[in-house]
Amino acid sequence: MFAGELAFLSNFDQTPFRMPLLDVEVASAEHAFNALKTVDPSQQRYVLEAPTPGESKRRGRWVALRRGWDIGGRVWAMQLVLTAKFTAPALSTLLAGTGDLRLVETNHWHDQFWGSCFCPQHERVPGTNMLGELLMAVRAHHN
Template sequence: MDVIDEFKGKYYFLSNFYSAPVMYQGITYQNNEAAFQAMKVTDRSIHLEFSDLPPNLAKRKGRRVKLRPDWEEVKEMFMYEIVKAKFEQNDQLKNWLLQTGESILIEGNTWGDRVWGVCNGIGENKLGKILMRVRNELKRGTDGTDQSI
């Protein structure tokens, strides 16, 4: 089984830091990181503040907001919906994701993220699992037919 164990170079498009517009809850964000960080709050006016931010600034801003009370319960749902939107709304990215075939996707990193990714061989790899779920859903297509390339 092939393994893609970092989202760099050829596979950078899998990263939430990849620049690709994504419309989520009626707002177009410049990248998935900005959309995800915006969801940490419920105030739509603050969501708009995230919409034009590059991913590094969105992540920094996301560390400074007061988290919505249900964040721990809803963050995985938001990540899934935002990742799915990115690949449904960008045909080129969808094709690239489908071209990863059956490869295991692991968000390997050096910055210590052991929830969304894997660092030094340890981690839950939630982002990788979401990407594989979205890939499988895109392969099946909304009508249940196999869309694999």
């Protein structure tokens, strides 16, 4: 989990940014990601209007998923979200400031796709860390 000096990397970081594909300013990357799960404008609004990133995530569990979501769509969406988020100058500077640091979204909730779980069950098998990999790709593109 991204915390402390790296909290800005978290999708739950509440630094607003413009999400071009949705043509709105979003409250967090979590809001944008969950809104991109669907193509239904009313469901997108419902997710985007959530008062917190956690509530946005909960609302996103009930939307009609866009075609192809589970076969590349979610990675596509996260890539768009992170690219938009780190276009904001302050966030771009913070990301660049991580230098060559390997970014790993550690967690204890068994997410081996977006991060790497460090619970006893998973600690010996690193996760895919897709969020960290995408963050490092965005950082490399901006440097």
